[in-house]
Amino acid sequence: MTSPQAPQSADGLLRPVLSECWDSPQSWTLATYRRFGGYRGLPKALAMPPDDVIALVKDSGLRGRGGAGFPTGMKWQFIPQGDGKPHYLVVNADESEPGTCKDMPLLYANPLSLIEGMAIAAYAIRCSHAFIYLRGETVPVLRRLHHAVQEAYEAGYLGENILGSGFDLDITVHAGAGAYICGEETALLDSLEGRRGQPRLRPPFPALEGLYACPTVVNNVESVASVPGILANGKEWFRGFGSEKSAGHGLFSLSGHVVRPGQYEGGLGITLRQLLEKAGGIRPGHRLKFWTPGGSSTPMLTEEHLDAPLDFEGMAGLGTMLGTRALQIFDETVCVVRAVTRWTEFYAHESCGKCTPCREGTYWLVQLLRDLEAGKGRMADLEKLDDICDNIFGKAFCALGDGATAPITSSLQHFRDEYEAHITGRGCPFDPAASTVWADEPSGAAG
Amino acid sequence: MTAETSGTAPEQAPVMLGIPSAPAPDFPPEVRARLDRDAESVLARYPQRRSALLPLLHLAQSEEGYVTPTGVKFAAEHAGVSTAEATAVATFYTMYRRKPSGDYQVGVCTNTLCAVMGGDAIFDALREHLGVGNGETTEDGKVTLEHIECNAACDYAPVLTVNWEFFDNQTVESAKALVDALRAGEEVSPTRGAPLCTFTDTARILAGFPDPRPGAVEAGGSGGAPSLTGLKAAKGEQA
Ligand SMILES: Cc1cc2nc3c(=O)[nH]c(=O)nc-3n(C[C@H](O)[C@H](O)[C@H](O)COP(=O)(O)O)c2cc1C
Ligand code: SF4
Ligand code: FES
Numbered sequence: 001m002t003s004p005q006a007p008q009s010a011d012g013l014l015r016p017v018l019s020e021c022w023d024s025p026q027s028w029t030l031a032t033y034r035r036f037g038g039y040r041g042l043p044k045a046l047a048m049p050p051d052d053v054i055a056l057v058k059d060s061g062l063r064g065r066g067g068a069g070f071p072t073g074m075k076w077q078f079i080p081q082g083d084g085k086p087h088y089l090v091v092n093a094d095e096s097e098p099g100t101c102k103d104m105p106l107l108y109a110n111p112l113s114l115i116e117g118m119a120i121a122a123y124a125i126r127c128s129h130a131f132i133y134l135r136g137e138t139v140p141v142l143r144r145l146h147h148a149v150q151e152a153y154e155a156g157y158l159g160e161n162i163l164g165s166g167f168d169l170d171i172t173v174h175a176g177a178g179a180y181i182c183g184e185e186t187a188l189l190d191s192l193e194g195r196r197g198q199p200r201l202r203p204p205f206p207a208l209e210g211l212y213a214c215p216t217v218v219n220n221v222e223s224v225a226s227v228p229g230i231l232a233n234g235k236e237w238f239r240g241f242g243s244e245k246s247a248g249h250g251l252f253s254l255s256g257h258v259v260r261p262g263q264y265e266g267g268l269g270i271t272l273r274q275l276l277e278k279a280g281g282i283r284p285g286h287r288l289k290f291w292t293p294g295g296s297s298t299p300m301l302t303e304e305h306l307d308a309p310l311d312f313e314g315m316a317g318l319g320t321m322l323g324t325r326a327l328q329i330f331d332e333t334v335c336v337v338r339a340v341t342r343w344t345e346f347y348a349h350e351s352c353g354k355c356t357p358c359r360e361g362t363y364w365l366v367q368l369l370r371d372l373e374a375g376k377g378r379m380a381d382l383e384k385l386d387d388i389c390d391n392i393f394g395k396a397f398c399a400l401g402d403g404a405t406a407p408i409t410s411s412l413q414h415f416r417d418e419y420e421a422h423i424t425g426r427g428c429p430f431d432p433a434a435s436t437v438w439a440d441e442p443s444g445a446a447g
Numbered sequence: 448m449t450a451e452t453s454g455t456a457p458e459q460a461p462v463m464l465g466i467p468s469a470p471a472p473d474f475p476p477e478v479r480a481r482l483d484r485d486a487e488s489v490l491a492r493y494p495q496r497r498s499a500l501l502p503l504l505h506l507a508q509s510e511e512g513y514v515t516p517t518g519v520k521f522a523a524e525h526a527g528v529s530t531a532e533a534t535a536v537a538t539f540y541t542m543y544r545r546k547p548s549g550d551y552q553v554g555v556c557t558n559t560l561c562a563v564m565g566g567d568a569i570f571d572a573l574r575e576h577l578g579v580g581n582g583e584t585t586e587d588g589k590v591t592l593e594h595i596e597c598n599a600a601c602d603y604a605p606v607l608t609v610n611w612e613f614f615d616n617q618t619v620e621s622a623k624a625l626v627d628a629l630r631a632g633e634e635v636s637p638t639r640g641a642p643l644c645t646f647t648d649t650a651r652i653l654a655g656f657p658d659p660r661p662g663a664v665e666a667g668g669s670g671g672a673p674s675l676t677g678l679k680a681a682k683g684e685q686a
Contacts, residue, residue: 140640194500262673
């Protein structure tokens with residue numbers, strides 16, 4: 001990360017920072033991390049008063065990379081000081097939002113960017129025990145985290161009296177056990193306390209009463225991993241990426257019907273048209289039908305929106321959200337009713353059951369959608385879908401419920417005719433085989 | 448999570464409502480002594496005991512392959528909660544198995560993106576090829592087939608996991624060949640990650656004990672082509 005000669009594409013749109021070292025052999029080791037400019041930020045932070053570190057991160061314009069975009073420095077500032085209680089930093093590495101696939105490759109290839117960022121964040125908020133809550137289903141990532149934490153301890157970047165500063169920090173790597181809801185920050189804290197992962201009533205917010213009812217910062221992996229660069233290179237450097245209100249770099253994850261799916265890092269505000277150009281475009285012979293800007297919980301967009309800036313404001317302006325920059329790309333072979341039904345089944349399965357609108361609502365949405373997909377729906381069902389969504393959105397206990405309605409309401413808005421075709425034609429007009437990766441191969445590798 | 452509503456196969460053990468179950472037997476003494484030492488090291492990682500409950504359940508699963516009443520009792524005792532509370536937690540999370548299963552848990556991602564890209568076809572083909580349904584195990588006890596949710600690898604779709612290691616960019620053929628190799632006892636390596644270990648070894652890593660095998664951390668490199676494609680494009684190494 002952040003080496004002086006960091007690469008960038010000729011047009012300046014792609015500027016790998018966290019992903020800069022990923023093509024080096026043994027990119028996950030401390031030696032490689034340092035070779036790419038790692039651990040230049042922590043000594044600078046330790047030489048500053050903690051409040052100045054918070055102010056710097058605030059001025060850099062860094063906003064949360066976990067979906068909501070809350071200013072990171074401000075979140076740190078909310079931690080009361082001199083309260084006599086332990087403070088905790090908890091990194092959210094639960095990454096389970098459908099489509100989201102940035103934090104896992106980051107931690108796999110460059111885990112020390114997170115570990116250094118955690119030391120800086122913990123120092124700033126006066127925390128001496130921090131946690132990484134990693135989703136359990138990614139064991140290769142867990143191995144790399146175990147290794148990175150051990151290397152950092154051995155090098156004196158963790159433990160007691162870090163770099164002779166008098167600052168102590170321990171990091172516990174904690175593997176979850178499979179539950180999407182544990183990505184929601186208060187459910188995550190309950191889970192980390194050894195309970196079922198169910199969201200908590202707020203207020204009190206985690207900044208005042210989080211883990212063990214102590215002041216706690218919960219931040220996304222990429223948010224924290226972005227901090228060392230800000231310390232090492234300055235806030236102006238960071239603001240040199242991205243747009244006015246959405247500063248900095250971010251990983252954009254393209255998946256689906258593109259020629260070269262994968263991770264593309266650059267300033268916030270890049271457009272999907274620009275990203276598709278880098279990724280070789282939609283697979284040959286096909287065209288874009290719909291896409292999600294930041295995971296399945298962000299309302300879907302279409303070809304119309306190819307030139308909208310992928311930043312917080314640009315997406316909000318379209319009635320959707322930047323979310324996690326999980327750009328799932330679907331071409332014209334894909335049945336939108338099938339896609340939405342599958343996502344809805346996911347939400348129904350993952351609903352924690354705590355509140356009625358989400359628990360009951362998602363169940364009924366699945367019943368209606370399954371019938372519609374199978375050609376057994378009626379026109380009145382479309383109103384019913386909208387109605388149920390209305391009764392969930394804004395009325396559920398946590399954002400999972402809102403997210404569950406996003407694919408449905410947005411697809412009804414853009415593709416109502418396709419729902420109707422399932423009803424009038426008494427079945428799905430699409431051939432699922434045409435959407436597979438091997439559909440256009442001459443021999444039909446499906447066998 | 449809410450219970451599975453669709454018609455999955457019935458559990459093997461009969462459900463007996465109203466009859467209080469007998470207290471779970473303990474582990475044999477020497478097993479218990481070894482696990483107690485492990486539990487101590489798990490507990491040492493947390494400021495409060497209860498936080499160790501999830502890793503302790505992973506640890507119990509690493510001993511028995513699934514979470515038994517004995518395992519729940521063990522985890523509950525160390526975490527300082529009642530067995531009822533520990534059971535409530537164990538049943539909430541999908542990674543804790545409630546019945547004996549195969550050495551290799553084959554998960555096919557059937558969330559939307561993977562499903563559309565071929566995951567549905569792969570799942571159907573494996574179901575037929577193995578002759579088992581979702582959550583069921585082959586007769587030789589080797590493979591348990593499951594459909595799984597998005598595993599944060601959508602840029603590698605369609606994705607499979609075996610004991611939570613990544614098998615990226617799968618086809619129907621590659622998936623069939625994979626399960627055949629697993630059942631034949633051949634050594635199998637994922638596309639990203641270390642050579643496969645058994646489900647119980649995996650559970651031990653999840654309990655927070657680093658993989659002891661030499662080379663396990665290094666195996667798999669930094670990532671496959673999708674992880675590197677943006678970096679290559681930035682360097683002008685790709686059209
Ligand atoms: C259902 C649900 C799942 C979530 N999953 C994640 C996740 O996996 N990772 C994450 O960082 N944030 C997730 N979030 C957002 C977190 O609640 C929280 O906003 C975030 O971790 C804050 O970090 P940030 O400010 O650095 O973005 C989720 C939210 C909801 C409602
Ligand atoms: S909205 Fe859904 S996930 Fe959130 S608290 Fe309610 S039931 Fe649980
Ligand atoms: S949808 Fe399969 S890994 Fe994301």
